[in-house]
Amino acid sequence: MSQEDPSLALLLALLDQAYDHRSWHGPNLLGSLRGVSWKRALERPGPQRHCIWEIVLHCAYWKYVALRKLPPV
Template identity: 45%
Template structure:
C-alpha cells in the first residue's frame, strides 16, 4: 500500500479540497467565502441548480460517506433525496446551511482519520466498492461541484453587476 492513499493522506486531501491548498484551484470554502443568501439562491435558468442546492447536495453525500465509513448503510437511494430542499429563504438559513456543510466535512474527515489502513480495502456494506473507492469518489465529487460553484458565482456576480 502506498503512503499516498493511507487514511491520513486521504483526510489531508479532503481538507485541502474543502478549506484550501488544493492543487486544482480554489477549495470549496474559498469559493463560498463572501457568497450571501441572495447569491446562493441565484439560478442560471429554470432547470439549473443554485449554489445553495449544490451545498445541500454536497452535505448530503459527505454525511452519507461518513455513515458508510462507520459501517452504516449507504443512502436509501430515493430519487432526488440528495437534491432536497436547500433553498434558504433568509441570510440566517444560508449561514446555517454553510455550517451544516462544514459539520458534515469535519465528521467525514474525522471518520477517515480514525480508519485503520487495512479498512480502506474493505467492501462497503451492500456494495463491491471499497472504502478507498468511496473516498476517492467523494474527492472527485467535491471537486466537480466546486467547479460548478465557481462558475455559478461568476455568473451570479455578472448578473448582479448588470442590474441598475
C-alpha cells in the same frame, strides 16, 4: 485504532482539502463561496438548473455520507 492506515489518512486529507483547507487544485469550496451572499446563493442560473445553495447542500451531504462509511480514526 492505534495505527492509522496511510491510505485512509490520505483520503481524509484530500476530502478536507476539497472543502476548507489549502488545495492543490485551486480554490476549495469555502474559498469559492467567499463573498457570495445568501440571496445570490438562492438564485437559479436558469430553468431546470441548480442554485449555489443546492450544490453546497449536495456537497455537504455527500461528505457526511463518505465520512460515515469510513472506519473511525
